[in-house]
Amino acid sequence: MDEYLQILGFVITGVILLYFGYTLFFHIGKGHASGSDIKNKKTDIEGEAGAPRTCPVCSIRLLHGERVKSSAFPAIGKTDRLMYIAGCYYCLEGDRLRVCPVCGAVLNYDENLIARFFDKPGRSHVHVLGCSRCRGPRH
Ligand SMILES: [Zn+2]
Ligand SMILES: [Zn+2]
Numbered sequence: 001m002d003e004y005l006q007i008l009g010f011v012i013t014g015v016i017l018l019y020f021g022y023t024l025f026f027h028i029g030k031g032h033a034s035g036s037d038i039k040n041k042k043t044d045i046e047g048e049a050g051a052p053r054t055c056p057v058c059s060i061r062l063l064h065g066e067r068v069k070s071s072a073f074p075a076i077g078k079t080d081r082l083m084y085i086a087g088c089y090y091c092l093e094g095d096r097l098r099v100c101p102v103c104g105a106v107l108n109y110d111e112n113l114i115a116r117f118f119d120k121p122g123r124s125h126v127h128v129l130g131c132s133r134c135r136g137p138r139h
Pocket of ligand 1: 092
């Protein structure tokens with residue numbers, strides 16, 4: 001019985017080590033990706049390096065690799081770009097309501113969120129300004 005517990009102990013230690021190793025690796029990998037990806041992805045409007053990990057349209061938490069469909073426009077200033085956010089796999093498929101976090105309107109499929117994409121090295125983030133309804137179609 002003691003032997004069994006010992007093995008169990010090893011397994012648990014192994015899992016913990018694996019978890020910490022993964023977290024560390026993941027953070028380092030992420031930092032590298034956001035710097036180099038942006039430069040190479042000028043034509044690729046889907047899958048920005050700084051894509052939010054929570055869908056801003058239906059607020060579902062996305063898993064690694066699940067992306068929010070969005071179109072980014074060329075830089076206006078030095079650091080920020082205008083971005084249209086369509087949504088993620090779940091809300092575009094109609095599984096979840098697409099809601100504007102600013103005005104609370106439920107969006108149709110041709111309506112998008114309008115956001116600013118701050119493109120800072122290693123730390124880019126998306127700030128939602130509103131939707132096609134509360135911001136107007138072109139702003
Ligand atoms: Zn979504
Ligand atoms: Zn709105």
